Each structure stands twice: as structure tokens, then as C-alpha cells.
Amino acid sequence: xxxxxxxxxxxxxxxxxxxxxxxxxxxxxxxxxxxxxxxxxxxxxxxxxxxxxxxxxxxxxxxxxxxxxxxxxxxxxxxxxxxxxxxxxxxxxxxxxxxxxxxxxxxxxxxxxxxxxxxxxxxxxxxxxxxxxxxxxxxxxxxxxxxxxxxxxxxxxxxxxxxxxxxxxxxxxxxxxxxxxxxxxxxxxxxxxxxxxxxxxxxxxxxxxxxxxxxxxxxxxxxxxxxxxxxxxxxxxxxxxxxxxxxxxxxxxxxxxxxxxxxxxxxxxxxxxxxxxxxxxxxxxxxxxxxxxxxxxxxxxxxxxxxxxxxxxxxxxxxxxxxxxxxxxxxxxxxxxxxxxxxx
Amino acid sequence: xxxxxxxxxxxxxxxxxxxxxxxxxxxxxxxxxxxxxxxxxxxxxxxxxxxxxxxxxxxxxxxxxxxxxxxxxxxxxxxxxxxxxxxxxxxxxxxxxxxxxxxxxxxxxxxxxxxxxxxxxxxxxxxxxxxxxxxxxxxxxxxxxxxxxxxxxxxxxxxxxxxxxxxxxxxxxxxxxxxxxxxxxxxxxxxxxxxxxxxxxxxxxxxxxxxxxxxxxxxxxxxxxxxxxxxxxxxxxxxxxxxxxxxxxxxxxxxxxxxxxxxxxxxxxxxxxxxxxxxxxxxxxxxxxxxxxxxxxxxxxxxxxxxxxxxxxxxxxxxxxxxxxxxxxxxxxxxxxxx
Ligand SMILES: Nc1ncnc2c1ncn2[C@@H]1O[C@H](COP(=O)(O)OP(=O)(O)OP(=O)(O)O)[C@@H](O)[C@H]1O
Ligand SMILES: Nc1ncnc2c1ncn2[C@@H]1O[C@H](COP(=O)(O)OP(=O)(O)O)[C@@H](O)[C@H]1O
Ligand code: SF4
Ligand code: SF4
Ligand SMILES: [Mg+2]
Ligand SMILES: [Mg+2]
Numbered sequence: 001x002x003x004x005x006x007x008x009x010x011x012x013x014x015x016x017x018x019x020x021x022x023x024x025x026x027x028x029x030x031x032x033x034x035x036x037x038x039x040x041x042x043x044x045x046x047x048x049x050x051x052x053x054x055x056x057x058x059x060x061x062x063x064x065x066x067x068x069x070x071x072x073x074x075x076x077x078x079x080x081x082x083x084x085x086x087x088x089x090x091x092x093x094x095x096x097x098x099x100x101x102x103x104x105x106x107x108x109x110x111x112x113x114x115x116x117x118x119x120x121x122x123x124x125x126x127x128x129x130x131x132x133x134x135x136x137x138x139x140x141x142x143x144x145x146x147x148x149x150x151x152x153x154x155x156x157x158x159x160x161x162x163x164x165x166x167x168x169x170x171x172x173x174x175x176x177x178x179x180x181x182x183x184x185x186x187x188x189x190x191x192x193x194x195x196x197x198x199x200x201x202x203x204x205x206x207x208x209x210x211x212x213x214x215x216x217x218x219x220x221x222x223x224x225x226x227x228x229x230x231x232x233x234x235x236x237x238x239x240x241x242x243x244x245x246x247x248x249x250x251x252x253x254x255x256x257x258x259x260x261x262x263x264x265x266x267x268x269x270x271x272x273x274x275x276x277x278x279x280x281x282x283x284x285x286x287x288x289x290x291x292x293x294x295x296x297x298x299x300x301x302x303x304x305x306x307x308x309x310x311x312x313x314x315x316x317x318x319x320x321x322x323x324x325x326x327x328x329x330x331x332x333x334x335x336x337x338x339x340x341x342x343x344x
Numbered sequence: 345x346x347x348x349x350x351x352x353x354x355x356x357x358x359x360x361x362x363x364x365x366x367x368x369x370x371x372x373x374x375x376x377x378x379x380x381x382x383x384x385x386x387x388x389x390x391x392x393x394x395x396x397x398x399x400x401x402x403x404x405x406x407x408x409x410x411x412x413x414x415x416x417x418x419x420x421x422x423x424x425x426x427x428x429x430x431x432x433x434x435x436x437x438x439x440x441x442x443x444x445x446x447x448x449x450x451x452x453x454x455x456x457x458x459x460x461x462x463x464x465x466x467x468x469x470x471x472x473x474x475x476x477x478x479x480x481x482x483x484x485x486x487x488x489x490x491x492x493x494x495x496x497x498x499x500x501x502x503x504x505x506x507x508x509x510x511x512x513x514x515x516x517x518x519x520x521x522x523x524x525x526x527x528x529x530x531x532x533x534x535x536x537x538x539x540x541x542x543x544x545x546x547x548x549x550x551x552x553x554x555x556x557x558x559x560x561x562x563x564x565x566x567x568x569x570x571x572x573x574x575x576x577x578x579x580x581x582x583x584x585x586x587x588x589x590x591x592x593x594x595x596x597x598x599x600x601x602x603x604x605x606x607x608x609x610x611x612x613x614x615x616x617x618x619x620x621x622x623x624x625x626x627x628x629x630x631x632x633x634x635x636x637x638x639x640x641x642x643x644x645x646x647x648x649x650x651x652x653x654x655x656x657x658x659x660x661x662x663x664x665x666x667x668x669x670x671x672x673x674x675x676x677x678x679x680x681x682x683x
Contacts, residue, residue, distance in 0.1 A: 051543040052514070160631050190398040190570060195614035195627035202624065217543060224616035224625065243621060261544040262618050263551075263573030267596040270577055277552065278545045281513040343619045 004039035005178060005211050006063075011036045011072035013055075013062050017286055030286045032058035034235035035072070037312075040179065045205065045212040047226030047243070049219055049258065051282050055235040056215045060183045063213065064099050076179075095125055098172035100165075102184035107168055108156040114167055115152035118142070121174045128175050141170040145200060162193035166200065173204065181213045186221060198225060219262050223247050231255045234285055234293040237312055241329035249338045251315065251331040254294050259342040274341070292333070300335050310334045357388040358429070360532050360564040361410065361449075366424035368405055368588075371417060375636035379405050381588040381643075382424070384662070387564040389531065392555075394575040394596070395568045396611070397585035400632055403568045406585075407534045409434075411451050412441035428532070446473060450525035454537035456517035460509040466493070466520045467505025473527045492523040496553060515546035519553065526557065533558070534566045539574065551578060572615055576600060581668075584608050587633050587643040590662055593670040604671035604680045606648050642674070650675060 014029040033055045040046050048056050061067040063074065065081070074081040076093060085093070101107045108117055119138045122129045129137040139149035145166040147159075156164055165185060172180050182201070186194040202225065204210060216222050222229060223243055230240040231254065239252040250256045253276075260276040278297050283289060292310050295301040312332040314322040319335040368380035380402050387393045395403050408414045410426050412433065426433045428448065433441060453459050461469060470492050471485035480488065486505060493501035496519040509517055518538060525533060535554060539547035555578055558565045569575060575582060575596070582599050584592040584607065592605040603609040613626035630647040633639055642660050645651040654674055662672040665680060673679065 051545060162631070191572070191611055191614045192398060192628035193631070195616070195625040196629075198616065199624050199627060218616075219544070220616040220618045223618060224622055247618065258544065259618065261548040263548070263571070263577045264618070265572045265576045265600065265612070265615060267576045267579070267600050275548070277548055279549070281515055281546065 003042060005042045005077060006040040006213075007075040008039070008063070009037045009073050011059070011062060011074065012070045013058050013067060014070045028286050030284075031235050031288060032285055033062065033069075034285075034288075036232075036235070036237055038230055038237065038240060040211050040213060041227075042178075042211055043205070043209050044227040045214050045225050047222035047229040048213060048215045048232060049217065049222050049229065050232035051258075052217070053282050053285065054232040055285070056232055057183050059232075060099065060181045060213070060215055063181055064097065065093075091125065095128070095175040096178045098175065098177040098180050100168050100172050100180060100182045100185045102187050108164060110156055113153050113155060114142070114147075114159075117156070117167060118170045118174055121171065125175055137174070138170075141173055144173065144204070145170045146196075160193070162189050162197055165189060165197050169197075169200065169204070173208070176208070177210070179211045179213070181215075183215045184217070185214075187216060187218065194221070201225065219247075219259060231258070234282060234288050236293060236332065238294065238333070239329075239331040240312070245329040247343055249329075249340055250342055251329070251336040251338055252294075252333045253298050253300055253335075255331075256339050256342050257297075262343075276342075294333075300333075302335075304334055308334070357390055360387050360389055360391075360429060361566075362386040362425075362427045363406065363410060364425045364427075366406065366409060366426065367422045368402075368409055368414065368419055369422055370419050377635040378638060379419070379588050379635055380409070380421075380424075381638070383585070383588065383590055385583045385590055385593065387532065387566055389564055390558070390562040392558060392565045392567060392578050392580045394579035394582045395566060395585060396570065396572070396575055396582055398570060398611075398632055400635070401585040402588040403585055404536055405588075407451060407536055407566065407568060411445060411449060411534065412438070413445075413451075446477065446528045446530065448530050449532040449534065450528075450530040451534040451536060452518070452521045452525050452538050454540045456514070456521045457509060459521060460517060462509055465506055465508055466512065467507075470505075470520070470524050470527055473524070477528060488527075489523075492527055493520065495526070495557075496520070496523045498523075514542055515549060518542065518546075518550050522550075522553065522557070526561075529561070530563070531561070532564045532566070534568070536568045537570075538567075540569070540571070547574070554578075572612060584611075587638055588635065589643065589672060590670075591644065591672045593662065595668050598666075598669060602680050602682070604665055604669060604676045605673045606650050606679070607644050609679070610647075642672075 011033055012035055013033040014031050016026040017028040017030055018024045019027045036059060050056055062069045069082055115138050118141055119134050122134050138152055142149045147163060147166055186197050189197060214225055226243050228242050229246040230237045233254050239255045246255060250259060257276045257278045280297055283296055289296050291306040291308055295305040310332045312330045314330045315336040316322050317337050319333055364384045366380050366383040370377045370379055383406050385393060397403050409421050421434055467486055467489040470489035474480040474485035474488045490501045490505045493505060498504055498516060498519050512520060539550050551574060579596045581595050583590045586607050592608050603612060610628035614628060616625060628647050633643055639646055641657050642655040645655040660672045660674045662670050664670050665676055
């Protein structure tokens with residue numbers, strides 16, 4: 001049995017919506033993350049998907065402790081992440097969890113050399129690499145991510161997008177973390193370069209036993225790298241399961257619609273595929289619909305959907321709660337039903 | 345050159361646009377970048393041509409040259425021809441080009457927000473074209489603008505003409521851009537990465553809309569994209585670009601079944617598929633070339649796993665392999681006759 005390295009429970013992050021220039025008045029809240037729970041097992045990748053504005057990046061920021069959660073908890077190796085901490089505990093937590101961000105163009109300081117950028121974490125955590133050893137460590141990291149170790153003195157603008165993303169990955173690896181949160185790490189890259197970076201992430205995972213939280217909007221990319229997948233809609237997880245459960249037997253209408261929207265790279269299937277088309281956009285997270293948040297776009301919605309919020313639970317076909325929760329494929333829909341034919 | 349058969353057995357459609365041997369360079373103080381090195385493609389009435397390729401391959405610059413909106417300087421079209429219904433455009437007067445823009449050809453962009461003016465309502469911006477180019481009154485033009493928003497399926501169009509771009513979602517803005525580009529009823533629409541910034545759900549809506557409008561109006565559509573999935577769903581023909589050249593041109597089905605260029609093949613193997621988990625992705629090694637210093641011979645040779653001596657020396661020309669299938673690879677024949 002794999003043991004979870006990270007246990008997230010009922011995580012909530014609300015941002016106040018304010019009005020007024022001098023006297024700010026809070027007139028509401030953006031419910032960016034609104035009760036998210038999941039486990040991340042050691043050495044596995046949890047993919048997180050959902051449309052823009054569903055709270056994926058906010059979730060990442062709270063987990064990276066860049067934003068304070070409004071409520072909820074997270075345990076890292078059994079220890080509470082958000083409570084009061086000693087300086088030593090904080091430092092070790094910061095070492096153990098690192099982040100790789102989407103934009104390889106803006107996430108690196110243009111005035112620093114690559115050596116300085118990758119070596120920066122050692123300034124704060126000298127115990128990982130003593131001063132005399134740093135240059136060698138940085139060069140080793142460059143080599144690990146497939147860059148030329150001779151290029152330590154170059155600046156970010158002298159590298160291509162894919163190479164810059166490798167620099168970001170090298171920096172994240174510097175402190176030998178256990179978990180890396182990747183927020184759209186390959187979204188800005190062309191397919192051929194994207195494939196190079198994805199292969200690199202896969203190799204590093206097996207080499208260093210890393211656990212990833214992998215956020216992306218490309219469902220093909222997520223399937224390729226993930227062991228398990230969580231589908232988010234308006235701040236909530238609506239379905240979660242193994243890669244196979246989500247892609248081959250999706251139960252929640254939103255998951256089915258998302259998968260169905262992905263164009264299939266095979267012209268011979270054109271017009272032969274039954275597709276589900278969602279109309280409209282994601283509603284504002286400042287005033288989400290009552291009951292099931294997906295109901296305004298759901299073709300299966302009935303009265304109960306406006307009244308009762310469906311909880312995320314293992315369900316039988318038809319939506320009834322399953323008596324034994326062994327299969328580990330919960331979804332949050334009153335009328336959950338497996339659909340085996342979404343992905344051609 | 346005459347128009348091609350559309351493959352469905354019907355009579356051939358008139359040729360709308362023909363680009364031949366187009367060369368564009370960008371001159372800066374440091375260097376001259378050879379951005380287009382002999383691009384050629386064509387579009388017939390009612391047809392969708394997808395232009396596929398990685399960023400920097402010259403897809404947008406080709407489109408800008410066709411539209412007559414190339415940034416000059418630093419960009420200069422140094423050779424080649426662009427013909428719209430037989431009329432040569434590169435040598436045409438700016439006045440004539442302006443006349444054609446909007447009326448005959450129009451373009452939409454990836455970033456609809458920056459293409460719309462934030463200080464005017466969406467309706468005003470669409471109505472402007474009816475007022476200045478059709479001489480309509482403000483009131484009639486606004487009514488026409490609402491009709492256009494309705495055409496692109498923006499709900500409640502009469503109210504929404506009065507709103508500003510920032511009040512629209514990303515997908516709505518792209519719809520508004522489409523409405524604006526179609527206002528004067530052009531027969532050629534160039535869509536440059538129209539859905540790259542959108543979610544898959546919204547992308548699907550926009551692609552459906554574009555396809556429907558193309559069919560209804562019998563427009564020629566040039567769809568520029570790097571998404572092989574989108575291409576497979578809508579393209580009749582595909583032109584694959586690399587380093588400022590078309591390296592493969594084919595009908596969609598044959599190209600996906602059996603690419604005739606190693607670059608196309610590499611692109612297809614790089615996409616992580618939705619319907620299978622897959623192991624390691626076959627990626628194309630290395631990077632696209634620096635356009636100020638394109639390698640001799642086949643520009644793809646430093647990244648090509650099939651490259652041989654000949655590839656380093658002789659530039660492979662785009663040549664016809666079968667009816668409607670073209671490739672710029674010395675070994676194209678071998679590639680498509682494999683089993
Ligand atoms: N600092 C903030 N203040 C107010 N609202 C915020 C803040 N950060 C995020 N939000 C809002 O919270 C919601 C979720 O945003 P988030 O960035 O997490 O979405 P996402 O799923 O990462 O989307 P994308 O796919 O576009 O990256 C959005 O409506 C966003 O506008
Ligand atoms: N205004 C410009 N000034 C200088 N170089 C440019 C300009 N516009 C485009 N380029 C260069 O031309 C090349 C092709 O660009 P583009 O056609 O935009 O590529 P694509 O659309 O295929 O991604 C790139 O190397 C790009 O940097
Ligand atoms: S609970 Fe109702 S509205 Fe929500 S997804 Fe299920 S059927 Fe649709
Ligand atoms: S000509 Fe040679 S290098 Fe170029 S694509 Fe063909 S095999 Fe590869
Ligand atoms: Mg985000
Ligand atoms: Mg472009």
C-alpha cells in the first residue's frame with residue numbers, strides 16, 4: 001500500500017471582492033478554491049484539470065504556501081502544513097516542496113545568470129550544497145535537465161522557451177524536493193519541445209522518486225503523465241480517479257464534456273464521433289450557482305440539482321451512493337453514470 | 345495555374361488565393377532573418393486550408409503579407425507573388441489593398457482582447473465598418489452590428505452591442521472578432537490561432553461556428569494553428585511549414601495516414617494522445633534553426649533522424665508525389681510507399 005505524502009482536506013481559499021477607493025468595503029468573495037480534498041501518494045503524479053478560472057492555480061499557490069488558506073488542512077508526511085511552525089520546520093517544508101510555473105519567459109529573472117538562478121536556493125539552504133561545492137552542483141543540475149553545463153554564465157534570454165523551462169525545472173530540483181507542483185509547465189511550448197520536457201519530467205520522477213501535482217489544461221498531456229486525475233469545476237473537485245477511470249469511464253457530465261471537446265487527431269473519424277458540446281462559459285466564482293455548480297451548463301440537470309449540492313462520493317450508475325467505497329472513483333453528480341465512449 | 349478538384353467529385357471551385365515562392369526577410373541592425381524562403385500555398389472557394397507548424401516557422405508572417413499588413417520595416421517581401429482571384433497584390437497600390445481588406449479578405453487573431461479597442465463598445469466597433477464603408481446611418485449601422493453579433497450566436501445581441509470588450513468572456517470576444525471580420529462579407533478569412541488562448545470547451549464552440557460560417561458563405565478559410573487535433577477535425581488540405589518553407593502539402597486524410605515528411609511525422613508522434621496512456625513520447629530532438637543562419641541543404645537536417653549526406657548539401661524542393669501530395673524531402677517517395 002502506498003502511503004500518501006500529502007493529504008489535503010476541505011481546503012478553501014476565498015478572495016475578498018472589494019469596492020471603494022478610500023474606504024474599502026468587502027462586497028463578496030471569489031470562491032476560487034471551495035472545499036478540495038485529495039491524497040497525493042509517494043512517487044505518483046496527480047493531474048489536475050479544469051477550465052480556466054476553476055481554481056487550479058490558486059490551489060497550487062495555497063499548497064506552496066504563497067497564499068494563506070481560508071480554511072481546511074493539509075498534512076505533509078503527516079505534519080500539519082499551515083499551522084504555527086518553528087523556523088526549522090518551515091525551512092524543511094520549503095525544501096521539500098517546489099514549484100515549476102507555466103511561463104518560461106517571465107518566471108526567470110532576466111538580469112541573473114543561469115548559474116545564479118539555479119544556485120539561488122542554496123543561499124537560503126546552504127546545508128544542501130556548501131559554498132565551495134555550489135558551482136559543481138549547478139553544473140550537475142544543468143546536465144540532469146539536458147542543458148550544457150558550460151552555459152552557467154549565460155542569461156535567460158539566450159535560451160529558447162523549452163530550455164528556459166528546463167532551467168526552471170533545474171531550479172526546482174536544486175534542493176532535492178519530494179514534491180513538485182507543476183502549474184502548466186508545458187502549456188507555452190510547441191508540441192515537439194513539449195514532448196521533450198514531458199519526457200524529462202517523467203525521467204526525473206523515476207530517478208528521484210518525485211511526487212508531482214501536475215496542473216494542465218491539455219487533457220492529453222495530463223493523461224500521459226498522471227497516475228490519478230482530479231477534475232475541478234468552480235473551485236470544487238467534481239470527479240477523481242485513476243487515469244484509466246477518468247479517461248475510459250468518466251462518470252461526471254463535466255468530465256465527459258471536457259473529454260469530448262478535445263479534438264481527435266484523426267481526420268477519418270471526422271463527423272463520426274458523437275460529441276458533447278457545452279454551451280456558454282464557466283459562471284463567476286464570486287456567485288456560483290446553487291446546488292450543483294455545473295447545473296447551468298449541464299444537459300442532465302433536474303430540479304434536485306439546483307437544490308442539493310451533490311457530494312463527491314463513490315456512486316453506482318444512476319448516481320446512487322455506493323455502499324462500499326472500495327473502487328476509489330468518486331464523482332459529485334446526482335445522476336452520475338459511466339460513459340465508456342467519450343474518448344474515441 | 346487552374347483550380348483543383350475538391351475531391352468530392354463536384355466541379356472544381358474557383359481559386360481564391362495563390363501564394364507563390366514568397367520570400368520575406370526581417371532586417372535589423374544585427375542581422376537579416378530569412379523568415380520566409382519560398383512559401384507557396386493556395387485556397388479555393390469554400391475550402392479550409394490549415395497551416396501547421398511550430399512557432400516561428402512563418403505562419404503569421406505569410407498571413408500578414410497576404411493581408412498587406414506586414415510590419416515594414418523591418419519586414420520586406422523580397423520576392424514572390426500573392427494573387428487574389430488572379431490579381432497580383434504585392435505590387436498593388438496601398439489604396440487597392442485597403443479596399444480588399446474587409447471587403448474581400450479579413451483576418452482574426454489569437455488575442456481578441458488586444459485586437460478590440462477597450463474604450464469603444466463592441467457594437468460601435470462593428471458598426472464603424474458599416475458607417476464608413478457602406479455609408480450607413482449610425483442607427484442602421486448599430487442595428488446591423490446587432491445582427492452580426494446574433495450571427496455569431498452571442499445571446500441577447502441587442503443588449504450586448506452596448507457593452508465594452510472587457511465585459512465579454514474570452515470566447516465571446518473571439519465571437520465578436522469573427523463578427524467584425526465578416527461584417528463586409530469577405531470571401532477569404534484568415535484565422536491566426538483563433539482558439540489557442542481558449543479552453544477546449546470554448547475552442548470546440550468557436551471551431552464549430554467558423555466551420556458553419558465557412559459553409560454558409562462558401563468562404564475560403566485559412567486556419568493557422570499548431571494543434572494537430574483541431575486541424576484533423578476541420579481541414580480539407582494542410583500545409584506544414586518549417587523555417588519559412590512549406591515542407592509538406594496534402595489533403596488531410598492522406599497526411600494523417602502517412603506523412604510524407606519526417607518533420608510532419610515527428611510532430612504527430614510528439615502529441616500525447618487522449619485515447620491511450622503511452623510510454624515515452626517520441627520527440628523531435630533539438631530546436632528550430634536560427635533564421636539568420638539557416639543550415640545548408642535541408643533546413644531540417646540537424647534534427648532529422650533520417651538525414652544523409654545528400655541532405656546536408658542539397659535543398660530538397662517541394663515536389664509532387666501523388667495527385668495533391670507534395671513533400672520537400674529527398675526521401676519522400678520511400679516514406680509514403682512504406683507499408
Ligand atoms: N488574488 C486574487 N484576488 C481575487 N481573485 C482571484 C485572485 N487569484 C485568483 N482569483 C480568482 O480565482 C479564480 C480561480 O483562479 P485560478 O487562477 O486559480 O484559476 P485556474 O484554474 O488556475 O485558471 P487558468 O486555467 O486560467 O490558469 C478566478 O476567478 C480568479 O480570477
Ligand atoms: N515585426 C517583426 N520584427 C522582427 N522579426 C519578426 C517580426 N514579426 C515576426 N518576426 C520573426 O519572423 C519569424 C516568423 O514569425 P511568425 O510568422 O510570427 O511565426 P509563426 O506565426 O509561425 O509562429 C520569427 O522568427 C519571428 O521572430
Ligand atoms: S448534479 Fe445535476 S447538474 Fe450537476 S452534473 Fe449531475 S446532473 Fe448535472
Ligand atoms: S531531406 Fe533529408 S534531412 Fe530533410 S527531411 Fe528529408 S531525410 Fe530529413
Ligand atoms: Mg492557472
Ligand atoms: Mg503566429
